[in-house]
Amino acid sequence: MNRKWSNGAFLIICRLAAAISILTLVFLLSVIVFNGIRAINPEFLLTRSRNFGAEGGIFYQIIGSILLVFCTALIGFPLALGTAIFKSEYLKNRYLLKLSSILIYGLNGIPSIIFGIFGLVFFVHYLNTGISWFVGSIILAIMILPTIVLASYQSINSIPKIYRESAQALGLSKWHVVLQVIIPQGIGGAITGLLIGLARAIGETAPIMFIATAFSGVEVPSSLSGPVTALPTHILILSQQATNPLALQNAWGSSLILITIVFIFSISALFSRVRLRLVSQR
Amino acid sequence: MSAYTNKIVKGYVFGSTLISAAVIILILTVLFVNSYDAVKEVGYGLFTLKWNPSDGKFGILSMLYGSLAVTFLSLLISVPLGVLTAIFTAEILHPKYRVYVKSGLELLAGIPSIIYGLIGVAFFSVWVGKLFDLQSGRTIFTAALLLSIMILPTIITLCDDAFHNVPQRYREAAKGAGLYKHEVILRGIIPIAKTDIAGAVLLALGRALGETMAVMLVIGSIDKIPQPFYNFLVPGQTIMSKLGREIAESAFGSLHFSAMIFMGVVLLVIVLGLTVIVQQHFKTGRLYE
Amino acid sequence: MIKIVNKFTCPEQELEEPENILVEIKNFNVWFNDFHVLKDICVRFREKSINCIIGPSGSGKSTLIRSVNRINDDIDGFIHHGDVHFNGYTRGRSIYHKDIDVNNLRTKVGMVFQKPCVFPKSIYENTLLGVKYLKKHSKQEKLQIVEENLNAVSLWKEVSSRLHEKATTLSIGQQQRLCIARTLAVKPTVILLDEPTSSLDPVSTYAIEKLMLQLKEQYTIIFITHNIVQAKRIADYLVFMCEGQVIEEGTKEKLFSNPDKQQTKDYLSNEYCEC
Numbered sequence A: 001m002n003r004k005w006s007n008g009a010f011l012i013i014c015r016l017a018a019a020i021s022i023l024t025l026v027f028l029l030s031v032i033v034f035n036g037i038r039a040i041n042p043e044f045l046l047t048r049s050r051n052f053g054a055e056g057g058i059f060y061q062i063i064g065s066i067l068l069v070f071c072t073a074l075i076g077f078p079l080a081l082g083t084a085i086f087k088s089e090y091l092k093n094r095y096l097l098k099l100s101s102i103l104i105y106g107l108n109g110i111p112s113i114i115f116g117i118f119g120l121v122f123f124v125h126y127l128n129t130g131i132s133w134f135v136g137s138i139i140l141a142i143m144i145l146p147t148i149v150l151a152s153y154q155s156i157n158s159i160p161k162i163y164r165e166s167a168q169a170l171g172l173s174k175w176h177v178v179l180q181v182i183i184p185q186g187i188g189g190a191i192t193g194l195l196i197g198l199a200r201a202i203g204e205t206a207p208i209m210f211i212a213t214a215f216s217g218v219e220v221p222s223s224l225s226g227p228v229t230a231l232p233t234h235i236l237i238l239s240q241q242a243t244n245p246l247a248l249q250n251a252w253g254s255s256l257i258l259i260t261i262v263f264i265f266s267i268s269a270l271f272s273r274v275r276l277r278l279v280s281q282r
Numbered sequence B: 001m002s003a004y005t006n007k008i009v010k011g012y013v014f015g016s017t018l019i020s021a022a023v024i025i026l027i028l029t030v031l032f033v034n035s036y037d038a039v040k041e042v043g044y045g046l047f048t049l050k051w052n053p054s055d056g057k058f059g060i061l062s063m064l065y066g067s068l069a070v071t072f073l074s075l076l077i078s079v080p081l082g083v084l085t086a087i088f089t090a091e092i093l094h095p096k097y098r099v100y101v102k103s104g105l106e107l108l109a110g111i112p113s114i115i116y117g118l119i120g121v122a123f124f125s126v127w128v129g130k131l132f133d134l135q136s137g138r139t140i141f142t143a144a145l146l147l148s149i150m151i152l153p154t155i156i157t158l159c160d161d162a163f164h165n166v167p168q169r170y171r172e173a174a175k176g177a178g179l180y181k182h183e184v185i186l187r188g189i190i191p192i193a194k195t196d197i198a199g200a201v202l203l204a205l206g207r208a209l210g211e212t213m214a215v216m217l218v219i220g221s222i223d224k225i226p227q228p229f230y231n232f233l234v235p236g237q238t239i240m241s242k243l244g245r246e247i248a249e250s251a252f253g254s255l256h257f258s259a260m261i262f263m264g265v266v267l268l269v270i271v272l273g274l275t276v277i278v279q280q281h282f283k284t285g286r287l288y289e
Numbered sequence C: 001m002i003k004i005v006n007k008f009t010c011p012e013q014e015l016e017e018p019e020n021i022l023v024e025i026k027n028f029n030v031w032f033n034d035f036h037v038l039k040d041i042c043v044r045f046r047e048k049s050i051n052c053i054i055g056p057s058g059s060g061k062s063t064l065i066r067s068v069n070r071i072n073d074d075i076d077g078f079i080h081h082g083d084v085h086f087n088g089y090t091r092g093r094s095i096y097h098k099d100i101d102v103n104n105l106r107t108k109v110g111m112v113f114q115k116p117c118v119f120p121k122s123i124y125e126n127t128l129l130g131v132k133y134l135k136k137h138s139k140q141e142k143l144q145i146v147e148e149n150l151n152a153v154s155l156w157k158e159v160s161s162r163l164h165e166k167a168t169t170l171s172i173g174q175q176q177r178l179c180i181a182r183t184l185a186v187k188p189t190v191i192l193l194d195e196p197t198s199s200l201d202p203v204s205t206y207a208i209e210k211l212m213l214q215l216k217e218q219y220t221i222i223f224i225t226h227n228i229v230q231a232k233r234i235a236d237y238l239v240f241m242c243e244g245q246v247i248e249e250g251t252k253e254k255l256f257s258n259p260d261k262q263q264t265k266d267y268l269s270n271e272y273c274e275c
């Protein structure tokens, strides 16, 4: 009797915990959606911000964020793919393999603001680049590097050895094997990793706020140097003026747009992963 | 021709690896070099309570305390909630819903921290202020509450995986021995999933320690250890929120700047240590998310 | 590390037709880390015939033929000692000589694996995978190569209408024949087959056996099987291996009717082996 009672109690506690978690998370999303929807209209999306963001729209912030992650992808993807191929196909020494894993996981564990500080010291001060959106892209690319490397490495490394041997047995050189076998079969995982990484990169504030963004008054940069405005840093200044209802409203609007872009990336990543699983089952 | 292209590919993959490795080493070197001034000039003074750059006082202990307190408190809330929720999703909920739950959690885990910050400013700090009748709702407790919600999805998915990875035969064997569901879970499954859960918690710990934006907006930014030290309903400061607020104000090359970097290094060492431990001993295998 | 203790040399055998030997393995030893897998192997494979290797599981058959096209080179901990001569190609040097271009060697020594392994590309591309890089071909020539080689494995009729579909949609037996066609397209001299029929149904197995009997007119075939009846059906020469050693080699007739060694007799009559 007693055991039955504690079983029931335990199950109720679990359900309760789940309910609390789910309600909290639903609350989060609905707060963003309902507050955000009120701020969003065509004018908000298509005009520039005025009065430190409290008035006007977020057109250049959207453009700036997209520009940042676009270049992040351009820099990070080839670098990560090359690293993953090297680790999986060329690196044979067991200790170096282990060391490389530690380095990659270590890079993955570095808090995002540290990347910002590194960028500030190394690029802005040592290399004297000044505040530059391109430096922001480089830093974001470094930040998401381990994500892409690990995803690519996992998918490349899970290609059965027989594929490599079959290709080699036909007389294909290592580079042809990489091009014909490794890349076509590993690219799906690499792209999933890229999407996960970009979903994270576009929402990050801390790495770019000292080095790549200005708070307002900037349009599209015409060269590699010079700041942009971006959605996360825009939300940051607006939430520091949270007592002003107009600023707060615009902050919610920007948040909804930002979260939509993030979700587009992460949902594509989910689908690309599901598709991969289907393909590999066949 | 083929030998030539062979070299190009080799050069490309080797080059990328070198750059990746160089970046990591560069980051560490830059941070260590820049914190050296503070270590040399201030020395043990770094581990004192007072932070006042105009006086040349650079004690980081208040911030360190803040970081640890916020993290501890947030885990205190999120770990029990997360583990129990994961028991629900993995063991009680019908498996056909699992894919939706997992996808939803992964989406939620991706919400940018600045948006959490905004929610904290607009709601949590107001609520905490009203509830405890405080002058300002921006307190250590508010930050911890916000942080615990931030890391909740991560803890739930990782723990759900941990439970899910326990082979079905253990459940069957335990059920076959006539155990009730709660006994199956508590005595059969949790002991096996224990290490993975520990890995999940350490991972969440690392994330919480390194969080900047959300904490910075709601913690109140006062560089003091509360009196008494367990009074969390007062403003505080963490290392990361301090960096976020002050690094842009300090002049590059100054002692102030160097001390800030030193603070970052202290936290980085803790977080990296955790990461390496998790990777070496727990092998959660999903660290890239 | 590993010490090569015994300076063993192959006994000079009196040969009926010495010019008949295409691949000659002399004093060949292989270790995986410190595990001695092949011990002083001396064996010859005859030109334009089916050389069949038999022996119990784990006796090193795969290791031996994988050493002939050096596909073992990339395996962690692979160490070899001794010579593999490929007459008419290596001119008296071992294929492990440092001047030998491995990729080129592999175009001369093709290999078909136990499990058919087609790439997730079209049938057409799979057939051309090895040829594509040897030299530039026009579209016309490519189609011709595809047709010729798919015909050689009697696959052309079955798939000519769907050349651009994924090769993974073929049946397992068809995939294995595609793998053979892919190997033939590179125009090798020797074809190594490691239990090519063991994952196939009887009908596909029969098709492949028939194919090998045709192929031996033009190619030297080195073939591993577990199936003694199969060896009896198609082999010309037999090599019997056990625990990393060659116990006996010779023509099929000799080994089946009056082998020199008792172990060979035991194995061939009731698949029992104690070496």
Ligand SMILES: Nc1ncnc2c1ncn2[C@@H]1O[C@H](COP(=O)(O)OP(=O)(O)OP(=O)(O)O)[C@@H](O)[C@H]1O
Pocket: C032, C035, C037, C055, C056, C057, C058, C059, C060, C061, C062, C063, C064, C075
């Ligand atoms: N990559 C490897 N690393 C270590 N040992 C290996 C490796 N490959 C094979 N071996 C060992 O070498 C021995 C011979 O293996 P091999 O695959 O050549 O046998 P086989 O005669 O082909 O067996 P089967 O008939 O089962 O295919 C076995 O004991 C095996 O465990």
Ligand SMILES: [Mg+2]
Pocket: C061, C062, C063, C194
């Ligand atoms: Mg074998």
